[in-house]
Amino acid sequence: MGRLPPAILFAESTLKNLVLDPLVWAIALGGIALYALIPRSTKVSRSIGVTLGAISVGLFLLCTMGFFPTHQFLRNLPLLPLNGTFTSQLVFSVCALVTIVSAVCTITMRSPVYAAIWFAVTLTGVSGLLLFQGAQFLGLATIVVYAGAIVVTFLFVVMLAQSDGHSTYDRITWGHVPRAMSVIAAVLMVSVLTFAVGRESQDEREQVAMAIEQLNREASNGVELTADQLANVRVSDVIAVDLRSDVSDETLKILQSQLPAVLTQIDAWQNKPLRIEKLSRNNDLLDSEHMAHLGAEMFGRHLISVELAGTLLLVALVGAISIVIQGRSNDQEESTTS
Amino acid sequence: MNELNLLSNYLLLGSLLFVIGMVGFIVRRNMIVMFLCAEMMLQGVALSFAAWSRFHHDWGGQVMVIFMIAVAACEAGIALALILMLFHRSDSLDIVVWQDLRESILPPYVDRQIPEEMDEDRVWPTLTPAGIEPDVDIGEQTHRPRI
Numbered sequence: 001m002g003r004l005p006p007a008i009l010f011a012e013s014t015l016k017n018l019v020l021d022p023l024v025w026a027i028a029l030g031g032i033a034l035y036a037l038i039p040r041s042t043k044v045s046r047s048i049g050v051t052l053g054a055i056s057v058g059l060f061l062l063c064t065m066g067f068f069p070t071h072q073f074l075r076n077l078p079l080l081p082l083n084g085t086f087t088s089q090l091v092f093s094v095c096a097l098v099t100i101v102s103a104v105c106t107i108t109m110r111s112p113v114y115a116a117i118w119f120a121v122t123l124t125g126v127s128g129l130l131l132f133q134g135a136q137f138l139g140l141a142t143i144v145v146y147a148g149a150i151v152v153t154f155l156f157v158v159m160l161a162q163s164d165g166h167s168t169y170d171r172i173t174w175g176h177v178p179r180a181m182s183v184i185a186a187v188l189m190v191s192v193l194t195f196a197v198g199r200e201s202q203d204e205r206e207q208v209a210m211a212i213e214q215l216n217r218e219a220s221n222g223v224e225l226t227a228d229q230l231a232n233v234r235v236s237d238v239i240a241v242d243l244r245s246d247v248s249d250e251t252l253k254i255l256q257s258q259l260p261a262v263l264t265q266i267d268a269w270q271n272k273p274l275r276i277e278k279l280s281r282n283n284d285l286l287d288s289e290h291m292a293h294l295g296a297e298m299f300g301r302h303l304i305s306v307e308l309a310g311t312l313l314l315v316a317l318v319g320a321i322s323i324v325i326q327g328r329s330n331d332q333e334e335s336t337t338s
Numbered sequence: 339m340n341e342l343n344l345l346s347n348y349l350l351l352g353s354l355l356f357v358i359g360m361v362g363f364i365v366r367r368n369m370i371v372m373f374l375c376a377e378m379m380l381q382g383v384a385l386s387f388a389a390w391s392r393f394h395h396d397w398g399g400q401v402m403v404i405f406m407i408a409v410a411a412c413e414a415g416i417a418l419a420l421i422l423m424l425f426h427r428s429d430s431l432d433i434v435v436w437q438d439l440r441e442s443i444l445p446p447y448v449d450r451q452i453p454e455e456m457d458e459d460r461v462w463p464t465l466t467p468a469g470i471e472p473d474v475d476i477g478e479q480t481h482r483p484r485i
Binding site for chain 2: 092099106116129134135167179302315320
């Protein structure tokens with residue numbers, strides 16, 4: 001046996017990793033399920049697509065819960081262990097599941113009415129995810145503006161335009177080739193994005209948080225040190241550690257005296273000066289005065305953009321009305337001349 | 339304090355939503371469903387923006403999502419006006435009707451096979467009946483057959 005060239009060996013090991021990785025199979029099965037579920041000209045029952053989709057989602061969940069410890073593709077992406085308890089993980093999983101399943105239903109339903117209703121379900125899922133993340137105003141705005149206004153307008157147009165039952169063009173697509181190409185593009189995009197996300201190494205903030213917790217374990221000075229007190233960590237020429245504004249002065253003093261000793265043990269940070277400060281105002285997104293801060297940001301820093309958005313809404317309103325009136329008069333002219 | 343995991347979860351979900359919307363936009367032929375799919379892509383991007391906003395502890399991402407909602411509302415208004423006009427002209431929501439806009443060197447798209455409507459698709463949302471059933475005027479029904 002002669003020795004194989006390194007390029008072939010590299011390709012072989014990469015392929016082996018890819019084939020052995022359950023997550024690759026999950027994404028691929030999801031793509032096949034999507035392809036099978038999209039409306040098509042021949043009569044195929046939807047159960048195949050549904051089964052494949054369920055297998056794909058199950059594999060995904062197993063991967064994220066660490067059922068396959070050796071998989072290579074997403075080495076650093078522990079999906080489910082979020083910050084917090086089992087309940088918060090459950091809430092996140094349910095919201096994510098609702099969002100994705102109803103999104104797939106939106107594009108596979110034959111009837112546009114059902115598609116619009118499933119889209120409203122997707123919006124509730126997205127709103128739940130935004131709420132889970134602490135973006136309260138966005139969650140509510142999504143429900144009010146999208147589900148309350150946009151989807152209802154869509155439903156109005158569906159009722160106006162397609163009041164007499166189903167149409168043939170909802171049951172067919174552009175044929176096999178565009179369908180397969182779009183699904184392949186989708187699968188590749190998700191794979192590349194997951195790969196890019198999964199390659200992210202440990203966060204700097206997490207390292208500092210671990211250091212703080214280590215201090216808390218070692219020290220016995222009666223002051224509670226928790227990672228929640230940490231607001232932000234920025235690493236450039238200087239390592240800047242910002243603490244929340246409600247941290248007591250005592251804690252700040254303890255951290256300023258003890259944290260550098262722990263942090264300089266990290267190799268990459270050894271020769272950099274360290275600055276530990278308390279934020280003057282809480283820029284924390286999880287603050288109790290969430291709405292006030294968001295409004296201050298919007299009408300302070302982004303005031304001109306707000307004005308522009310208002311103008312844009314006005315222009316769109318005038319434009320939509322003028323499109324309809326203009327089209328009507330053109331139609332009448334055509335009917336009188338012909 | 340596992341902000342990175344939260345970020346990667348949300349980025350993954352956002353990409354999934356975006357990609358599903360993209361497939362729908364390419365594949366479906368009903369103009370209304372196509373615009374629903376465009377809105378779904380916007381939702382995916384909005385999730386990613388909110389995730390980055392949380393990760394960097396900066397309000398910029400959330401403000402951007404608010405502007406996205408405003409622009410999406412404008413887009414929906416104009417798009418629906420356009421769709422209604424196109425429907426009045428061609429009496430169909432099918433995007434294939436407007437394939438005259440293609441390059442002149444491309445062949446026209448013709449459906450090879452139009453499937454029969456399956457029974458399982460012939461189901462409509464139903465409303466629970468309430469109140470007294472009104473008297474139906476036969477003459478009015480024949481006069482306006484679409485209602």
